[in-house]
Amino acid sequence: MIHRFEQLTTGVSQIYKNIQRIKKLEMRSLGLKGTHVMCLYFLHSHAEGLTAADLCALCKENKAGISRILADLETHGYIQYTRPQEKKRYRSKAVLTEDGKKQAKKVNRLILRAVLEGGRDITAKERDIFYRVLNLISDNLENFCEELERSAVSAD
Amino acid sequence: MIHRFEQLTTGVSQIYKNIQRIKKLEMRSLGLKGTHVMCLYFLHSHAEGLTAADLCALCKENKAGISRILADLETHGYIQYTRPQEKKRYRSKAVLTEDGKKQAKKVNRLILRAVLEGGRDITAKERDIFYRVLNLISDNLENFCEELERSAVSAD
């Protein structure tokens, strides 16, 4: 049971906005935007490469956004595709270049700091409960949204 | 201690986005936008009225956004100002009109449903820990951001 709406909304949106803020700040020094962070992060931990669709799923972003981010990363020379250009990159996996890896490492260092700072004074047990509840709420709301959308459509 | 960055980022942003989605869906049927929800919500629970600055603080939104939302709510006839127009509303408190209250009640009903659904299968104890940790992380990240910004400025 959740007690108060504003607790959830403001708590979550505060964290969300601060994460965005951190991403933005760090990326500015690398000549990138905040939106690039998650892609670099996941590309770094998936050396075998990731397709645009993979990144959509991992970053929970829509494909339009991912498409633009990847185009951007390529012009910066941070990624390469594992298929020839002629194939228009359909299902082509993007991998980090050496330079891209260097940037990704910088990003990861900052992320690690943010995670450490963000998690101050929280015990392992609290953390586990927190994440359990976070995921539960996330799933519950997802279901609720889908239900809402269905009923909105059927009401038309 | 937080274990994994993506757990926090994706968990939080999933919830954040679903809350936005719920707001949007419901507001569409009232001819309003998702951004109006929190203002209606807080105006309803503060019958004495709220200034734009109050709403900034409560909604954690910047004043440009609040200013536009209030202008919008006024043209819809959902709020009134407690000071004459000539005074340009400086520090004027906005209160809900009768019609505004009606809309706010609809909004609150949906919020209640979302809160109930979102909180399924969560015990009171878990909820308390969750909110404690949520606020802690929020504060920690806020501090971290400020630190980051300071060091970014001094590096210039």
Add this chain to the structure above:
DNA sequence: GCAAAGAAGTTGACAAATCAACTTTTATAC
């Protein structure tokens, strides 16, 4: 009471996110 400083609010310009239509590539059915 007047000037200066500062807070409150508004507005236009810019950046980011989202949507919908579109193209390209692959898989499936015949």
Add this chain to the structure above:
DNA sequence: GTATAAAAGTTGATTTGTCAACTTCTTTGC
């Protein structure tokens, strides 16, 4: 093999959110 459908990715248009400059109003110090 060809046609059809479906998936993957791209692009332009729209909406939303944020920043910075600006105006208006109030408070403070003289």
